[in-house]
Amino acid sequence: MPKWLDDAVFYEIYPQSFYDTNGDGIGDIDGITEKLDYVKSLGCNAVWLNPCFDSPFMDAGYDVRDYKKVAPRYGTNEDLKRCFSEAHKRGMHLLLDLVPGHTSDRHSWFRESQKAQQNPYSGRYIWTDSVWNRPADFGCMCGVTERDGCYLLNFFSSQPALNYGFNKITAPWQQHYTHPDCVATREAMKDVMRFWLDAGCDGFRVDMADSLVKNDGDRTATAEIWRGVREMLDREYPEAAMVSEWSDPKQAIVQAGFHMDFLLDHPGKGYHSLFRETGPDGSQHSFFSKQGKGNIMKFLNDYLPQYDASKNCGYISLITCNHDTPRMTLGFDELECKIAYSFLLTMPGVPFLYYGDEIGMQYFKLPSVEGGYQRTGSRTPMQWNRGKNRGFSAADPEKLYLPVDERDCAPTVEEQEKDGDSLLHTVRRVLALRHDNPDLQAVPNFEVVYAKENEYPFVFRRGKFVIAVNPSCRETEIPVAAEGKPRFLIGSSSLKSSRLAMGKQSFAVFECAGL
Structure with a gap:
């Protein structure tokens, strides 16, 4: 990592x-x-x-x-x-x-793959074995190249899918993902x-x-x-x-x-x-x-x-x-x-x-x-x-x-x-x-402190920090087993005497001793 x-x-x-x-x-x-x-x-x-x-x-x-x-x-x-x-x-x-997963249909790989004559790029994209064979389960294009086959798409019609193969084979033209191509x-x-x-x-x-x-x-x-x-x-x-x-x-x-x-x-x-x-x-x-x-x-x-x-x-x-x-x-x-x-x-x-x-x-x-x-x-x-x-x-x-x-x-x-x-x-x-503060970086130290169905606020802990959020236009107050001083604050919030009081539309990061 x-x-x-x-x-x-x-x-x-x-x-x-x-x-x-x-x-x-x-x-x-x-x-x-x-x-x-x-x-x-x-x-x-x-x-x-x-x-x-x-x-x-x-x-x-x-x-x-x-x-x-x-x-x-x-x-x-x-x-x-x-x-x-x-x-x-x-x-x-x-x-x-x-x-x-795909390229442009103007990529040099595709320009070669669409040719009728076999070449090193023939298998770089996913082709059916006949222009008349149009798989119903996949988006595809047909009749626009000299190669006799339809090619699968990944997104828009200009984006042919690169060939990483199939896990489950359901048709003769499909290659297993371990195939050399x-x-x-x-x-x-x-x-x-x-x-x-x-x-x-x-x-x-x-x-x-x-x-x-x-x-x-x-x-x-x-x-x-x-x-x-x-x-x-x-x-x-x-x-x-x-x-x-x-x-x-x-x-x-x-x-x-x-x-x-x-x-x-x-x-x-x-x-x-x-x-x-x-x-x-x-x-x-x-x-x-x-x-x-x-x-x-x-x-x-x-x-x-x-x-x-x-x-x-x-x-x-x-x-x-x-x-x-x-x-x-x-x-x-x-x-x-x-x-x-x-x-x-x-x-x-x-x-x-x-x-x-x-x-x-x-x-x-x-x-x-x-x-x-x-x-x-x-x-x-x-x-x-x-x-x-x-x-x-x-x-x-x-x-x-x-x-x-x-x-x-x-x-x-x-x-x-x-x-x-x-x-x-x-x-x-x-x-x-x-x-x-390393406690607020990528480290996996997430703990839910207070979260209830259809209620505000939401409170969680990350190391020595308690983070509380009340986006709603209603003031809230809940019991929280911590006391701390605000290090970052939007709106009005306080965490003392094991009570968290949050003003409407507020966000707070509290640093809590002894956690």
Whole structure:
């Protein structure tokens, strides 16, 4: 396990929307390098960079055309190597986004695989044995290549699935995941990883990590492949880290060997109940809504089994948002966000802060750009100041990748820097507390102190700290077997004489002697 993860806090950067240094309306690698000091000033000492590889951008870079080349819109491989180097000079780490399950249909591997004549790449993708054989259980394309067969898709029609094989064989054209063609695909992906690790990358966030092997209902074969990757990393790059888009830590961490796994915003799951749950009438039923209609047990009943299973071999990662998720400001105001982020950033594991969340950037309903569809509204340019294009780019507005928030009330870094009570400074304060106290870092020391169905507050302990949260607009008071002084406080709270009194919409971290 890489030791640096013990105190890691990640900042997710969507490269085309962060900072444009050459005036073409699209963010670039040099812009990220230029803003590393800002990222570190937040308390984020690691970066997850969304795909920056060469691509036709039918799915915002998740359709890779060349895994070993930076997309020219972002710069060059040398620019990215310099970004790695500058991050390391600041004691920071940087993960790239690995897309192992599919490529663009313009990738050179696919150009060869689609040919009628047999060649070394014929088995790199999954093909049926006839153009007329269209499997009902899988998305596929047919009749668009010279090869007599249909090829399986992983997502959009421009994203053919790479061949990691099948666990359960149900048709003659399917290969078992141990077939040499499938093993060759694994080795090709390891080669991509080695290329960027040798260039200075510190690891990878893995897109759709559970999607590799088909007919793999319990994901055992997919997990076996990732264990092989973990063995390679432990042997050759022991300080490299992997975080999976799996949202099942018991599988991703315990069985597949990932160092971290995200809990994602999936309806019916615990994370969703905290921040994005609504009632039948559309009203807020999230636990962190000030409406006070949430149920913390929906989160704990999902989280605790995952935490208990994975706590000794990896870290659960909670997110403020990501590039696929509506920003929390869609349903929460600034105070609600302050309380929600403070909770996320004091939980065990390795947290992830999405760019712009620290200033309360808004989600907008926008026309789809580069396959974003409803996700597009969470990908708008970073708002740095009140200057042209909110300081994102010197380009004419019509050339921007996406429009900036031009409202008079649009938050910016520059303005929030000047306001000591801003969301930005709240994030800084809570992260400073986290970094200063090992008990508040990734260590698995989570204990529930008070949690009841449909009640507030929620109280938990981490080492010598008691953390209490009351997002609702109701004052609360409960018995707690501890007494302590506040180290971080939003709203009004006190913990003394074995009583915890919390004002409405409050969050507190108490340091308690003798625990």
